Amino acid sequence: MVTNLPAMQETCDTIPENLPAPTEKYKVKRQQYKTEMKGGYKQHSQSNAGKARPRFTQQQSPGNKTDDKCVQGAEGIADDLTTLDRKALLQRGYAENPHILQRSTGKSDAEFVAAEKKKQMVAEQVMIDHLSRAVISDPEQNLASEKQEIAPILPDSKMAPIRFRKRTLHETKIRTQSTLTENILSHKVQFDGRILSRNGRDACRELVGFFFTHDQSLTIYEYRQFGKNRTNVLPFIQKNIYCHQHGRRKGKQYRLGDLYIGANLTFLSSDHPRLPESVKENTVLTLRITDIDWRALDSLKTDSVEHDDVTNEEANDRMIFKAIQDMLREQLHKRGVRILTGLGKYLQQLDKEGSGLLDKADFKQALKLFRLEVSENDFESLWLILKSSGNGRADYGEFKRAIIGEMNEYRKSFVRKAFMKLDFNKTGSVSIIDIRKCYCAKKHPQVISGHSTEEEIKSSFLETLKDACSKSDEVSYGEFEDYYEGLSIGIVDDEDFVNIICTPWGI
Numbered sequence: 181m182v183t184n185l186p187a188m189q190e191t192c193d194t195i196p197e198n199l200p201a202p203t204e205k206y207k208v209k210r211q212q213y214k215t216e217m218k219g220g221y222k223q224h225s226q227s228n229a230g231k232a233r234p235r236f237t238q239q240q241s242p243g244n245k246t247d248d249k250c251v252q253g254a255e256g257i258a259d260d261l262t263t264l265d266r267k268a269l270l271q272r273g274y275a276e277n278p279h280i281l282q283r284s285t286g287k288s289d290a291e292f293v294a295a296e297k298k299k300q301m302v303a304e305q306v307m308i309d310h311l312s313r314a315v316i317s318d319p320e321q322n323l324a325s326e327k328q329e330i331a332p333i334l335p336d337s338k339m340a341p342i343r344f345r346k347r348t349l350h351e352t353k354i355r356t357q358s359t360l361t362e363n364i365l366s367h368k369v370q371f372d373g374r375i376l377s378r379n380g381r382d383a384c385r386e387l388v389g390f391f392f393t394h395d396q397s398l399t400i401y402e403y404r405q406f407g408k409n410r411t412n413v414l415p416f417i418q419k420n421i422y423c424h425q426h427g428r429r430k431g432k433q434y435r436l437g438d439l440y441i442g443a444n445l446t447f448l449s450s451d452h453p454r455l456p457e458s459v460k461e462n463t464v465l466t467l468r469i470t471d472i473d474w475r476a477l478d479s480l481k482t483d484s485v486e487h488d489d490v491t492n493e494e495a496n497d498r499m500i501f502k503a504i505q506d507m508l509r510e511q512l513h514k515r516g517v518r519i520l521t522g523l524g525k526y527l528q529q530l531d532k533e534g535s536g537l538l539d540k541a542d543f544k545q546a547l548k549l550f551r552l553e554v555s556e557n558d559f560e561s562l563w564l565i566l567k568s569s570g571n572g573r574a575d576y577g578e579f580k581r582a583i584i585g586e587m588n589e590y591r592k593s594f595v596r597k598a599f600m601k602l603d604f605n606k607t608g609s610v611s612i613i614d615i616r617k618c619y620c621a622k623k624h625p626q627v628i629s630g631h632s633t634e635e636e637i638k639s640s641f642l643e644t645l646k647d648a649c650s651k652s653d654e655v656s657y658g659e660f661e662d663y664y665e666g667l668s669i670g671i672v673d674d675e676d677f678v679n680i681i682c683t684p685w686g687i
């Protein structure tokens with residue numbers, strides 16, 4: 181078989197007689213491409229030849245075995261890197277490969293056009309919804325007539341109360357105070373958002389919000405796509421004036437200064453009866469702003485007189501979070517996947533009620549079990565910030581984000597995109613079988629250099645991912661997110677992380 185390769189290559193390189201000769205421009209480009217490819221492969225193979233094999237040949241000691249139970253998995257955290265740590269770190273190889281170039285320009289342009297088309301479609305639907313209601317049907321039309329009802333009606337009067345008779349044309353206002361025009365609605369800031377939830381269906385909802393400066397109100401719409409051609413846009417949060425429901429600004433009205441990438445918007449679920457049942461299970465709905473129209477925001481801020489004031493309490497809270505995160509980041513540099521996934525699984529097991537809230541003792545026990553060293557003073561300061569008012573409990577999702585931090589919204593968008601591609605039925609979880617089918621390791625540098633096979637890279641990924649899951653045959657969105665959250669720690673460049681996501685999943 182090997183002896184036939186040269187002959188096959190000669191046959192493939194032969195140009196049929198009926199084809200025109202290639203132009204000089206094409207010959208130069210082809211030669212440049214061949215030179216770059218050969219040089220890149222050679223350089224990368226030499227740099228990784230000495231360090232690729234030990235990752236697979238190193239024996240696993242009995243003390244480094246990771247059981248399915250997260251409690252047993254925490255025992256080796258303070259030790260040297262385990263086999264699972266090394267297998268998880270193999271995913272970083274996609275960022276080191278010189279042949280994994282930026283995603284094709286054509287694909288990026290198509291995605292940009294699709295995103296802009298989606299935003300425009302939602303904006304048009306918002307305008308239609310708020311301009312289509314006629315002035316004659318405005319509830320304010322009845323206010324003047326209702327005042328007349330307060331006056332007593334004489335027994336012999338033939339005039340019936342307004343609620344029993346129709347409003348005549350001369351009693352109808354031409355314009356009401358709440359009448360909206362296209363010019364009024366044009367003074368707005370548009371932003372994208374997502375729900376902070378471990379429920380895959382809710383976390384992957386595509387939300388687009390609008391903040392209107394004329395009355396400081398906001399509304400949020402959900403964009404739904406069914407198949408390739410069918411789409412729908414529906415109100416998710418009705419247009420109204422809302423206030424913060426959590427944190428230092430609880431009770432204060434939302435303003436322009438509250439809108440930025442990474443900001444959280446909180447709403448009471450009880451105020452929105454049309455929300456999905458899975459969302460209404462939580463008392464407070466938290467939305468994260470993932471993208472925003474900076475031009476409109478800057479323009480409106482210039483015309484606005486309000487000031488973006490950060491209180492001393494908020495600044496102090498951020499300093500406490502940053503100090504703890506910086507202290508723990510070194511411990512998580514190469515063990516992030518195992519610690520984050522194990523910690524998430526352990527806290528979920530403690531949450532017997534499914535409310536997402538745990539006691540102070542539970543968090544202390546978790547830190548001790550996973551050997552995450554936080555001083556008593558820092559923990560007490562952290563607890564005062566996180567605990568819910570009155571009940572002495574805290575959300576364990578917020579706790580994880582506070583002590584460990586989280587990847588930025590640019591990285592998170594690709595994690596969601598990868599999961600949405602896998603979860604084509606939108607159930608919130610993906611089977612291991614489907615993940616095995618979709619994962620492609622052809623472009624891993626160790627596969628390209630010949631030091632490992634595709635199956636070895638794929639098996640190492642599946643082994644570390646299964647260890648993060650509470651069920652052996654499926655992966656939830658929260659577990660998928662925790663895996664890449666841990667992998668993100670230690671990767672400085674955003675594009676390196678994007679390559680790690682996009683290359684094996686083909687996005």
